């Protein structure tokens with residue numbers, strides 16, 4: 001499953017944000033509601049709309065010390081984790097429990113048992129480390145890597161735009177690019193501890209400084225595991241060099257955005273030919289993987305690089321690499337010194353956070369990550385009323401209608417391409433809130449006194465669940481996010497848009513707000529996800545989710561020209577991140593932002609029309625309908641990132657930073673200029689306004 005999400009960094013995931021004991025709140029924090037009085041009237045909306053809409057909010061809401069950014073998103077995230085936490089506490093302490101409550105309650109309790117975790121130190125990881133130490137020949141790598149892949153939970157599993165964050169390479173299940181109804185095994189580049197290949201290869205001072213710090217971090221982790229200092233320092237150099245080789249072999253981030261570059265289907269014999277020194281039959285046998293009709297090798301050059309590394313590096317070096325990788329992925333589950341060192345590098349240095357998140361919050365996120373569809377049952381029952389689902393379904397329909405109208409009105413598409421675009425849109429499945437059928441975790445053993453074991457068995461449950469799909473029909477109704485997640489996504493191969501219950505809360509969806517506010521907030525999110533099906537990647541897939549070119553050559557050329565306008569516009573200096581943004585990397589997300597708000601505004605306009613109103617009508621809050629819409633849109637993006645997090649985001653993710661998700665978008669819209677009386681020559685009125693959808 002390849003997800004194009006709304007937010008970028010998945011807040012409920014992330015091995016970098018670690019835990020420390022702290023008192024959980026007695027009650028949930030208050031939810032935010034859109035407030036028209038929030039604007040700074042001393043500023044001019046036409047010169048910097050983000051400042052106008054958000055500067056007061058940002059001043060009143062500094063970045064919490066345990067976070068790398070602030071925002072209305074972050075606030076709802078903390079609310080959502082608190083809500084999950086409240087259900088977990090009840091499940092942990094209830095006397096007469098259902099099987100689902102036993103699993104989530106005991107999982108949570110095992111994570112909160114810091115005394116036991118600290119007493120055990122590194123002991124729970126000994127079987128893995130012993131297996132690595134017992135290697136006596138590189139030909140045994142397939143079995144030992146399989147044993148690691150069975151118990152290590154890869155980070156960012158569903159957010160693989162740039163890298164699959166795992167040990168050496170990634171294995172998952174994904175629909176066939178050419179026939180999305182069948183799921184195949186996919187092999188992907190991975191094995192790098194830093195957030196992207198550029199972190200290894202770039203030559204600027206900041207990149208060099210990060211690599212120096214990473215080297216120290218690796219050595220420190222190895223020392224904590226019992227290595228003498230000099231050996232740890234020498235091993236760290238070897239490990240960084242090996243990861244750098246993997247980075248060199250990995251597909252470059254822009255090339256990775258073109259699905260054609262990833263569609264390399266091979267037989268097992270062909271995969272084997274890529275890496276003569278790594279026996280895939282033995283790896284898959286050790287994984288207990290069913291045979292896949294074919295294997296999608298997303299980055300063949302990476303596997304050629306892996307082969308070179310296997311032959312060039314000594315057994316000692318491989319043992320050091322595997323020891324560190326295993327430690328690094330397990331650090332959050334081990335005793336305090338491992339957790340602290342892990343946070344110091346990934347949390348403090350790479351993301352700019354000042355302190356660990358409280359332990360209750362971290363344990364709640366972890367339970368949601370591993371048992372999301374068990375945790376989600378109580379969450380949805382308590383916090384997601386059926387009316388929220390009904391209202392969202394209606395808005396989704398209204399916004400899809402707006403895209404049908406937009407396609408009809410497009411002057412740059414031929415009737416043939418338009419017809420196929422309509423068919424694709426009509427075939428899209430809208431998933432709202434939570435799955436129709438909950439995942440069955442009954443075969444997963446959860447023990448109240450074994451946190452690392454719970455995590456390892458959960459990882460194993462998940463990888464086996466994914467492998468069981470090899471060669472099987474794809475399930476379009478499966479979810480790639482848990483119900484409590486504050487995010488949304490589009491999945492092109494299943495042709496679905498997905499809105500977890502977690503984001504259907506104020507200030508995104510607010511049952512007490514006027515329609516203009518809901519269309520500006522959650523409506524733009526919905527429009528964003530729908531547009532992904534028609535962005536520079538999505539448009540290459542048809543109604544069935546197959547990688548098929550259904551555009552006439554002339555229409556495709558017109559599309560590319562419009563798309564290039566956005567790419568040029570977003571290729572810009574981002575001073576707060578200290579790096580330049582590459583509009584080719586963010587093209588899909590920027591297209592979705594720009595298209596999403598257009599569609600939401602058109603849907604609002606249609607709705608108002610049925611009530612005898614238009615966008616200029618007074619909305620009863622001191623603003624017009626369209627002013628309310630645009631301010632509610634900006635409100636979703638109020639907030640800022642720490643410079644470290646901003647830099648990583650601009651370099652590795654498709655999402656523009658908040659300020660640009662507001663200003664670049666509205667400056668492309670004549671409707672915005674009209675709403676706030678802006679005129680040409682002002683900053684929020686682009687002379688060369690871009691528009692795809």
Ligand SMILES: [Zn+2]
Pocket residue numbers: 004005006007528532588589592
């Ligand atoms: Zn997106």
